[in-house]
Amino acid sequence: MxxxxxxxxxxxxxxxxxxxxxxxxxxxxxxxxxxxxxxxxxxxxxxxxxxxxxxxxxxxxxxxxxxxxxxxxxxxxxxxxxxxxxxxxxxxxxxxxxxxxxxxxxxxxxxxxxxxxxxxxxxxxxxxxxxxxxxxxxxxxxxxxxxxxxxxxxxxxxxxxxxxxxxxxxxxxIPRLRLPKQAPSRATLKLEEAWHTFIPKPQWDQQLAPEMTAVDLGAAPGGWTWQLVRRGIKVYAVDNGPMAEDIMATGLVEHVRADGFTYQPKQAVDWLVCDIVDKPARVTAMVSRWLTQGWCKATIFNLKLPMKQRWQAVVQAKAALMDALQQANLSYQIQIRQLYHDREEVTVYIGP
Missing domain, CATH: 3.30.2300.20 (THUMP fold)
Incomplete structure (x- = not known):
């Protein structure tokens, strides 16, 4: 039936x-x-x-x-x-x-x-x-x-x-999320939806706690950084482009003018977030390095998919992530979703 x-x-x-x-x-x-x-x-x-x-x-x-x-x-x-x-x-x-x-x-x-x-x-x-x-x-x-x-x-x-x-x-x-007037870009909804999708709401106060630290690669103008700051999280916003003035005025953001792919943190952070437009293999390799080097405890990032063989690109990216974590003897959960606010991309969560 x-x-x-x-x-x-x-x-x-x-x-x-x-x-x-x-x-x-x-x-x-x-x-x-x-x-x-x-x-x-x-x-x-x-x-x-x-x-x-x-x-x-x-x-x-x-x-x-x-x-x-x-x-x-x-x-x-x-x-x-x-x-x-x-x-x-x-x-x-x-x-x-x-x-x-x-x-x-x-x-x-x-x-x-x-x-x-x-x-x-x-x-x-x-x-x-x-x-x-x-x-x-x-x-x-x-x-x-x-x-x-x-x-x-x-x-x-x-x-x-x-x-x-x-x-x-x-x-x-489809989650019904409103675009906050204070947010500098619509991209802010991607990270909010990712939290709703990957992190049970009762765990937000623990996993997205004030005084945590985060790195936002490709941060400008600050859509994802804005979500982190709203939770009271200290953010290192890595981008050669300008950040929104309102975000910088919070005192919770340090703007680092650097290339997201070559930047290395001075000390480990709780979160790595990234919405850089580049090939999935390059982004996957970069995130794998952050995890295996112990530079972050958890991450949410986007993979921009090619025009053709998009399913195969996701399968290959997940396999590469799993292989890197296994070789480093690290135990993480990996979830990948195409969110409603995504377009030609998928969002990846890797955390405890």
Missing amino acids: LNQLLLYCRSGFENECAAEAMAKAEAVGLAGFVKAKPRQGWVLLNLYQQDGALPLQQQPFNQWIFARQWVACLPLLNQLPVTDRITPIVDAVKQLPLCGTVQIETPDTNEGKSVQSLTRKISAPLIQALKKAGCLTNKENSQKPTLHVFFISGTSVLVGISPANNHSPWTMG
């Missing part, structure tokens, strides 16, 4: 998401094929095994790179009557386990946005009908799966579930 895994992704990265899906399936002994169209913002992995999507969802979702959300789904509901879309959706949901919450979603594309006026109108009556039919609990229950109703168009819908505590908590897998 649930032999399809729906994966939301960034428009234009369907091939990378599809390649990752096939690799994940093969790793757990599943076989299938992928349906993916350019710029549609989602991928459908079809598995030959009955309920084949469920074993995949037993794996950690936070180890996926290009998928924003995953949904073990039923066959496509197509040609829904415009006079009554709710009844066939509820009838389909009755085949699924009891769910705790529901997310009514669309692809993150222009076509998807055109359906959002419909989803806003149908949301309340659909939820009411689902509760009346016994498909949803009357209150949020974190131990029940989340129900996803994914409107591809006004008459085509995919319905399925994601496991409790092992999925993206955000609707459409």
